[in-house]
Structure formats: structure tokens, C-alpha cells
Amino acid sequence: MTALTASVLSAPSAAPAADAASRVQSVDWLAITPVVLTAAVALVVLVADLFVPQRRKPLLGWLSVAGLAAATAGLVPLRAGDRATFCLTTDPGACSYTADHFALVIQFLVLAGALVTALLSVTTVREARMPAGEYWFLLLSSAAGAALLPASRDLATLIVALEVASLPAFALVGMRRGDRLSSEAALKFFLSSVTATAVSLMGVSFVYAATGTLHLTQVAERLEDVPGQLDTLAMAGVALTLVGFAFKTAAVPFHFWVPDTYVGAPLPIAGYLSVIGKAVGFTGLILVTVIAFPAYSDIWGPALAVLAALTMTLGNAAAVRQSADRPNSAVRLLAWSSVGQAGYLLVPIAAAAYSDRDQIGSTVAYALMYAVVNLGAFAVAALVARTKPQNRISDYRGLYAERPAAALALAFFLLCLAGLPPGLIGLFAKVTVFRAAVDAGLGWLAVVMAVNVVIALYYYLRWTALLFRAPQAPAEGARTKAPWPVTAAIAVTAVIAVVLSAAPQLVLRFASGGLFPQ
């Protein structure tokens, strides 16, 4: 729906004079099913919330889970990757919504990630007594926005999708009623995010002023020969547009909101932000840089490379400094580590500026790996937080003795994040990123990343080692049974991570082939 409005908004600008009949765009409903279905289920949940009695509220959760599963399944008929809709009637090549392979892969990441988040949330919503209708509506709306973003191919749709993905997230972060930390986190997140989006919007308007179009492909063409007096404007526009997306990716210096927001948010939402939030950010970055602004690659290339180096270094340095005994240190560590990981995600995008080969596939492959194992780590954290609500890293000591399966799964996730065997998929995902950097001649960035991998190993392995230590005190009381949705989320992510480790090609094939139609 948002795509529809956006493209109606943008269409007149590009097609000034045409008769009424040729203005009607035909809509390929199948192509937009995944997004529309998610949004529709969101509305259904919101309305149904008014009529469902209190004790039946969990039904809303299951409806949302089913909706997300159906939306994910809706990607299957599109797998040929040749559909596009909301195209200009005057120029069928310029479409606002394209379901190419890139869009489909990211949509799969977003929807499947949201599905895992929803599984984790079922228990959290019930136990924390959060308002079910609002929670599920917001989660689904945000997922719909995030799913729209990778398919949008004009700047207006892109910004709208970014907002649809972000706005509900602010409210979700503040969901923990009466928790001062939660509202503070929400406010922090909201203010900084809105500023970033506003800056982005200004950038878009500059670009529009310089090129007279919003469609990414047309922007790319017209940026090639911008008139001399508009060159500065275009350049500023390019730089400012990147800010909003860099913020969502949590790249330094737009990272400061991350730890507090993650700590304040309900755990499933923290996991959601760390994976889907980031996916939104780097997808937007890829679209604007690689598709819309290739003409200015000499500007954003070095900028992104420096940004990547700073992001990984700062994120990892802060993660190393987390002391294990502080309350919430586990979530804080995951938050900072996600900042560090964002740095790795940026490397291939920066490399895309320097070489002809399609480098961004490495980002996509890395993001898929990261999504699986990071959501898995958050799922285990959610499980542990049930008995040890302080979320300290030291609470994980001796987890193996208490819950062997969960401890082994977490150890595997952490080693995947660190990129060491037995976490083979993590290792090879890092290799593809390194490969992109070396291929593009960004040797210095590769060396910075190498040092960062070592720093990161220190905190990941410290945590892993703690899992297998003898527990400090004998477990008090009876072991509580894990709720099955959480168990299912851990099991699903663990199985996927193990399967991918045995057959990395499943994910890495995106790193070698071109994801965009040429």
C-alpha cells in the first residue's frame, strides 16, 4: 500500500504530460503479496484485538506468526526474480517496486527473521503482560516496512519504507510499561532516528533538485552529467542521503543509541532491531549507493570504507570492555558486538565502489549468516533471562551443566559470530567479506578487519568458555521448563546454522552471482 501511494506521488514528476488513460498503472499483485499480506495481517490483528476477550489474546500472536509464515511462503512463487510493478507508463524500465533476486533474498531475511522474533515474543508478551494487539500490530507493520524497503526502487518509496519500518520500532522499544529504562530507551532511539531520517530526506530533496527524478535508475543516469552549478548540491545530497541509512545500520558515529535501546527493549525486540533493523539500514545503503549513486562512487566509497573501519573498531573495543558482572552485560555485549558486525557488513559495500565485480553479494551472504546466529543468540538470552533476569554474562557460567542443549547452541552461535571452526558458516562468511576487500584493493581495510576479528574473538570466546565452567553455586530450586516457542526458535536457528556450516554454498552463492538484473 505504501508502495502504491509513493509511486503515485512520484509518478507525475517523471511523466509530466500524459492523458488520463495511460496514467493507470497495472499492479502485479503476486509480486507484492509478501508485503501486502504482512500489512493486512497487521491491520486484522489490530481490529481483532478490539473483539477478542482477554484470555484469548494469545490467539493474536499465533495469527501473526501464521501471517508471517504465509508472507515468507509468498516469496516462493516469485523465485524467478523477474517481476516488477508500479512502473512508469512512459518509461516501463523505471519501476518503483522490483522483486529481483536481491529484493527477494532480503525480504526472506526480514520475514523469516520477524517470524523467529514472533516465536520468541509469544511467551514474552504473555508473561510481561504487554498489550497484545498493539504489540503484534507494531511488529507486523515494522516487518512490512522492512520487507518493502529492499524492493523499492525510487527514493520516495525508500524513505516511506524506512519510516514504516522504524516508527513502530520506537513504540516497540518502549513497550515495557512502567519501566523507566524502557521509555528512556524509546525516547533516545526516537529522537536520534528522526533526526537522521530528516537529514536523509533533505539529501533526497537535494538529489531530486539536481536530477529531477526519484527513480533510482534514472537518478543514476542523470547524475552522470549534472550541470556544473548543481554539482555541489548533488554531492551534498548524496552524502546526506546516506546518513539515515547509516543510522539504521548503527554505523559509527550513529551508533550511540544501540546499547541503551537494546537494554531497554524487550529481548525479542532487541534481537529484531539487531537483525531486521540493520538489514533495513544496509539494504537502503546498497540501493542508494550501488544503484542510484554509482556516479559518485569516489565520494561514498572512501567514506563507507572509513565508516566501516571505525564502526568495527569502536564496536569491538566497547564490547571487550563490558565487565561480566554488570547488570544487562549480556545484552550490552550483544549490542556492541552487533555494532562491530555492522562494520563487517559495510566492507563489501565500500568495496563495490572500487571494483567492477558485484561485491554487495558478500554483504547479503554475511547478513544472512549474521541474522541466523544473532537471532539464535538472542533466543538463548531470552531463555536464560527467564530464570536470571539480570542478564549478566556471569549468569551464563555453568549453563552447560544446567541446560546442555541451549549452552551448546549458544556456543555454536558465538563461534559463528567470531568466525572460527566449528562455526564454519561464520568463517566462510568472513572469508567472503575479506575477499571483497582484497579484490577491491582495500588492503588497509582488510588488515583493520583482521585485527578486529582477533579482538572480537576475545569476548566471544570468553563468553563461550564461561558456559562450560563449573557452576558457581548449585542450581537453586527446580529447573523451570523452557516454553516451547522459545525452544523452537533456538532449535530452528541452531539447525539452520549447522546445516549452513555443512553446506555454506546455500548462502554463499549470493556472494558470487549478480543479484540485480543487468
Next chain:
Amino acid sequence: MIDISPSVMQFLLAFVVAAPLLGAVAALLPAPPGLKGKSPEQAVLRHGVTVTGVILAAAVALALGFDHDAPARFQATTDISWIPALDVRIHLGVDGISLPLLLMTALLFFLCALYSYFKFPEGPSPKAFVALLLVLESGTLATFAVLDLLLFFLAFETVLIPMYFLIARWGGAQRQAAAWKFILYTLLGSVVMLLGLLLIGLNSGTFDMVALASDNGRELTHTTQLLAVLAIGIGLAVKTPMWPLHSWLPDAHTAAPTVGSVLLAGVLLKMGTYGFVRILLPVTPDGMATFAPYLGAFAAVGIVYGSLACLSLARKGNKGDLKRLIAYSSVGHMGFVLLGIASMTPTGVNGALFANIAHGLITGLLFFLVGALKDRYGTADLDTLAGATGAALYGRAPRLGAFLAFAAVASLGLPGLAGFWGEMLALFGAFEPARGLSRPAFLTYMAFGAFGTLLTAAYLLIVVRRVCMGDPAARPEHPSGGAALELADIQRHEFAAWTPLVALTVLAGLWPAVLLGLTDPAVQKLLAGGNA
């Protein structure tokens, strides 16, 4: 020697690499009925002995089926595509260079498993110990068997986590710090190595070692070769270790449990030197030729430095730890290996490969012996052991003393034992380095190396004098106080674990052709590249 069909050979090699992993998974599962043993601990330790034993048998079968008339050819090869996106192929194969290392690795792991069965190090349950040991075995065997650059990197990384936990969980004093130092240091090295490997692979369009070796670096520009050698060389040099990148090694060896020290010295260090021979020499000969004089210089300094450090540790009153001393002696011995490689001649490289095997056997034995001493005395501190007159092992535990004296003279390079040939050939190589390398520089290194052998002899003889000789009547107090310490002589299981090493040391010393006949054709082909 015996005729084994190629498909069986293929299977044997794949089995040797993969079976330890399956064994590791099996070790974590509860024992099946009928194999429960006396206790779960005993059952899992026995499982470790069985698996490593089967692998050793498979490796021996592989060696028997190996066509000894064509050691330069890769045999038992498997080549399957695994990750087409990264051009990673499961390409396995052995030739005359890797076969001896493969055999030695399988043997040392079997002996270590056997030793732990009878003498389990203090620490948490043996279940994890056996599983980690088997993962470690798979990683090391894979390093010597793979023929794909990225797979080599993978195998290189596989050993890190198991070794970290072996040191951090079953080690001695200061084990946490030592384990961290080990893993962070070597990880940094291997990630830098990855950059070099990628540089080679991307610029020449293949990650296949066989194709790259027969190309002999013709596809690569000089700058690329220089960068690649620098990056890969640093990674391998950390592992080897080359002075001045060795500082993780003494701590790791000192803190590791006996079995861990044996494997670190006997197997893990060889991964570094093997990488030099297998990757850098054939793939980037130009870059290697530029860096060879520097490598030789570092090697020569390492030889002298290692020996001097050992001399200082061996002196009375310096509170030298025997394990640390042997660790430093490894720095010296690996210096000879690197010097042989740096000479870039068939003689030098053959010497390096020989010294590799010899060091694995002899230093493995030394660490076993020192571990046994530490178990008996509760300390490996040389001053405490020796007391006023010397520990007098000859008088109090004659067999143990004899073994120790044997290992020490083997280590100092007595002709007729394994330690002699490798170091002599390495020095010969340095005497006449490959064309294009500065002869005066290498003659200097050779002089340093020769001086190092003297120093080596000096400290090892001091150790023998202080530990084996002395007054048997002057019994030291037990460190924990109380009655004087009774020393047990060699037990049966110790005898079983050590005798094969002694026998092979003698065999390789008296009949070096058995090794050189394997390595020489392969080395000739390696250095000549596609021209052979």
C-alpha cells in the same frame, strides 16, 4: 609397497581426515551398551585410544599403499567441489612431503591418547578432553592432506579452539593467560595469512595448490608475490614460531598439560613450516627469493636466541622450568628448519623436512619425559629438582634417567640419531644457497647456526648433568612437605608410549634414506614447479 586400489587409497585418506570428527561427536554421546567399561570416564578414554588407533592403522595402510616409486606425484587424491561460490574444493592428496608428517601426526595422537588413558591430567571430565583431542587431530591431519588454499586456512583455524580449551582447562599454573596468548596470537597470524591466500587466489584465479604450484607464480606480478609472501609468511611464522614472533610459545608449552605440550611441539609447530614448503616455495618463488635472506637472518637469530635462553634457564639458581626450557629449545630447532627453507635449495628443504620430523619425535619424547618428571616431583623447576647435587635419576630411577639422557643427546644432534641429519642438511643448504641469494649472508647464517649447535649441546648436557647425575643419597624433600619423595621408575604405559618414539629416532638416524627418499623427489619437483 603393497598394491592397494586407488579408490581404497582415496577412502583411506578421506577417512583419516574425517573420522576423528565423527569420533569427537561420538565421544560426546553416551557409550552404547556393551562398551560401558568400568566407568563413563574409562569408557570415553578408551574410545579415544580406539579412534586414534584406528586412524593410525589407516595412516600406516596409506603409507604402505603409497607408490614409493613416484613420491613426487599426489596420490590418493579426492577432488570434489564444496563451495563453488568461493571456489573451495575438497581437494585431498598426499605426496612425499606430506606423508611422513601425516604418519607422525597419527602416531603422536595415538601415543597421547594412550598416555592419557593411564595418566589423565587434572581437570574436568575426560569426555570433553577426548572430543577436543579428536577435533585437534582432524584439524592437523587435514592441514597436511588438503590441497586447496582456503581449506588449508580452515584446517589451520580448526586447531585453535580445541587447543585453547586443552590448555585453559587441563593446564597447569597461569593456564588462562597462556591459553589466551596462544589463541589471540595465532589467530592474528592466521587471519593475516588469509589475506595473503586471498591475494594469491584472486590474482591467479584458482585456489588449487597443485595448479598454483605447477604455475610457479607465473601468473602473479612481483608486487603481488611480495605482499602475499609477507602476509602468509607472518601467519606461518607465528605458528612455527620464528623469532621474534615466538613469545606465545614458552607460556603455552609451560602451562599446557603434558599431552598438550607434546602435540603443540610435535604437530602444531609443523603446520607452520609445512605451509612454507607447500605454499610459499612453489607458488610465490620470486617473492620468496626476495624475503629469503631476511627469513634466514631471523632463523639464525632464533637458533642462537633459543639456545641462549635455554642456557640461562639451565643454569643453577635461575629457577628455570624444564618445560619452558624445552619450549625455548623448540624455537632454536625450528630456526634450523626455517634456515633450510630459506636457502631454497633441495638440500636445505630436504633438511628442513627431515628436521621437522626429527623435532616432532624427539621433542615429543622430551615433553613426555618432563611431564612424567613433573608428575613425580610435582614441579618441573630445575633448581628444585636438582637440589644441591642433582636429581640423580641414574641412581634413583635408572630407566627414566636413560630415556631422558637419550632424548637429550638426540635433541643435540648426535650423529646416528634423527636430530643430526636434518640440521646438518639445513646447514649444508645455507652453505650453498640457491642462485640469486647472497652467499656471504647465508654463510654468516650458517656460522650462526653452527655456533647454535654448540650452545644446544652445552645446555642439554647441563640439563642431563643436573637431572640425571648427582648423589642418590641426598633425597629432596617432597615439595608439599613431609617425607622424602620415593621415585617410581618407568611404568608400563609410559614404556608403551615412549618406545615407538625412541625406535623411530634411532631408525631415522641410522637410515635417513627412508625419509629422504620420500621427500627428495617431491622437493625437486616443488622447487622446479611446472618446469620439471
